[in-house]
Amino acid sequence: MTSESKPAHFLQNLIREDLTEGRVSQIATRFPPEPNGYLHIGHAKSICLNFGLAQEFGGTCNLRFDDTNPAKEEEEYVDAIKRDVSWLGFEWNGEAKYSSDNFDQLYEWALHLIKQGKAYVCDLSAEEARHYRGTLKEPGKNSPFRDRSVEENLALFEKMRNGEMEEGQCSLRAKIDMAAPNINLRDPIIYRIKKMAHHQTGDKWCIYPSYDFTHGQCDAIEGISHSICTLEFEDHKPLYDWLIEHLPVPSRPRQYEFARLHLNYTVVSKRKLKQLVDGGHVDGWDDPRMPTLSGMRRRGFTPASIRNFCEMIGVTRSDSVVDVGMLEYSIRDDLDKNAPRAMCVLAPLKVTLKNYPEGQEEILAAPGHPVRDDLPARELPFGRTLYIEKEDFREEANKKYKRLVLGKKVRLRNAYVIFAEEVVKDDAGEIVEVICSVDFDSLGKDPADGVKPKGVIHWVSADNNVDCEVRLYDRLFNDAAPDAGGKDFLDYVNPDNLQALKGCKAEIGLGKAEPEQGYQFERNGYFCRDSQYGSTETPVFNRTIGLRDSWAKEQNK
Structure with a gap:
């Protein structure tokens, strides 16, 4: 079944409905890798999906690096990701983008949340914050720093920005609902202190936004119409939507989730x-x-x-x-x-054609491909000595063995029929050479005596090959x-x-x-x-x- 005749999948139907109903007028997707490793086969599904949807509906697809964690990110990964996307055959819209391009705007939006009473600086340690967060069965409880005034939070956040706080000393959290059934809404961290240079921004920042705070806002800045994510982000969608709703973003992306690729015999973590x-x-x-x-x-x-x-x-x-x-x-x-097509002998065994003139070489022709005429024919040097695979010769064999046997014939691929007459062994009794004769009338047809060889084997010239x-x-x-x-x-x-x-x-x-x-x-x-x-x-x-x-x-x- 061709892609044109395959039934549309649910994302195609959703986008088509969004266009028909006028909810969007132009499709814009993005592929947003974190530059903390190389892309794997699971990413290929997301790449093909995001770029493919943009192509199908006449839209655009951005390549954006969600680079919010300088501790794990490197320029090497950025370069590798660009190579891989291009190699797969896709071209992103304009220049590659970085979440770090928007760090100034994200900082301003963090200030906006503080001023609206929707964010606060929390002094709880990471361990204490986990304890306050609660569990899937039990609600969390409010941080003792949750009710700080707007003025105090602004002053503390400025100290974080200026490097006056140490890593782990505090963080900026969104003020949502510590009793929310969805743990992602229990006052998530949106900024943390990390005194480390960034591969794009250098030493400008010592605080960095969280992935959740960055992702949706960058989608909005770029005018993304459809944020296509894998299912593990489904529980993060309420937070994605909450941030979009409470910030003065320039557009309103829609997040949709699909199942990621799980491949057996494979690890992609x-x-x-x-x-x-x-x-x-x-x-x-x-x-x-x-x-x-x-x-x-x-x-x-x-x-x-x-x-x-x-x-x-x-x-x-x-x-x-x-x-x-x-x-x-x-x-x-x-x-x-x-x-x-080509021939390569992996375990060479020497064959000498005793009736082929010494010092003579001829060039035989072989097709580049059995069907495709656009692939050029190959030239195969042929002479007195050749190499075949060791496993393609036996002194004795049953009728099921379709290769060269002592006293039997076999055809060399794209060449002559040869007849095995004797073997040469080393001191350990291992066969090191097979002495054969060549049927000069067999090139391109069955042997003149009418006896059809049992099989066809590959070979290369012993004097004119590539080691x-x-x-x-x-x-x-x-x-x-x-x-x-x-x-x-x-x-x-x-x-x-x-x-x-x-x-x-x-x-x-x-x-x-x-x-x-x-x-x-x-x-x-x-x-x-x-x-x-x-x-x-x-x-x-x-x-x-x-x-x-x-x-x-x-x-x-």
Whole structure:
């Protein structure tokens, strides 16, 4: 079913109704990441949704960094987020925006709340504030500082602003209702002291607004019509609306919530992803095993495959777990249709064609893709010595084995039929070379004697190839729910998530492979050239995904 024929999801219907009823005249959405980590596959759903809705309804989508906590934010994350959004194929409206651009206005609005008797400076410690807050079953109780006068609160807030108070000494709280059933309305903190430089504003501020106080007001400043959030923000919506109602904001955004992406065999908590990085379980945020967009990009996932995946899983308000196999299917489907073909031998075994003239080489032609004519044909050097996969030869085999067997024939892909005549072994009895003969009349057709070979195997020239390293990446976790319940997710890291193979031999054209360009290594899977590791002489290729879902096969055993 195409996206055009799919039934509209609830957010499309809500926006269409808002336009029809005249509640809004122009759609404006935003993607508001906190720059405290790299974006992951869960963020991709939000990116595709917010930018996609803006495109569908002829509106705009802002990229805004909700940068209210300088203790955890870095310029590195800002740059990475911009790269990821662009890589996915989306263009934000105008320049990237920052909540910190509005710190002066937010400060003025905090003063407005104080003057209206809707905010106060509270001296309770964090532990004391938690005690006063109450529980889900019991109401909170008022802070002893709740009834300070407007003048006293203004004076204390100015001292906070001027750095005359220490961190944790006090905070500014909204005065709402300590008995509210929704705990988020029990006099939430809207400003706290943090004597730390900010990556955008430097040392200008030593107090910073809370995320809840910042988020909705920045939406209003930017003229956002629809604030699209995940369901965990549903309980924060009453506070979002209370602040919009009690401040002189220039517009009135509407907040709607949808179910976030839960993917099995995956962890997307930023805290836990940071544990993986800091603990050395992976090599960084962009490690190809990570569910970050930068990691998936290095792994060889394509923007189209991720966008298609987000389209496949749909948008609802019901939490559910999506099978990671759907994501793997999406990338496999996209690469099957679009990735150029190539050959690479992962475990080389030498083959000598005894009847092929020494010193002679010919160039054979192979299609760039079995269907797409726009991908150029490849030139394959062919000579007396070749490499095939070790697993593609046996001295003896049953009828089910469709590869090279001593005394049998096999076709070399896009080349000749060869006949295995003898083997050469080392002192340990290991086969190090297979002596074959080549059927010169077999190029492009069945052998002249009418005997059809049992199978087709891939190969590369032994004299004209690219020496490379191939990294076989697998799922990072071997448990479908590695962080469920009381589990320690680190206990479920898959010990076989990476196998690095050195001394692999690739066809000569792969020496010019561009970083992140995907290929189907025929019979071996889908791979891309790594953008970080490997010299020009020894490139590294990462396995993106296998040709088939081997995990599903394992589960069905």
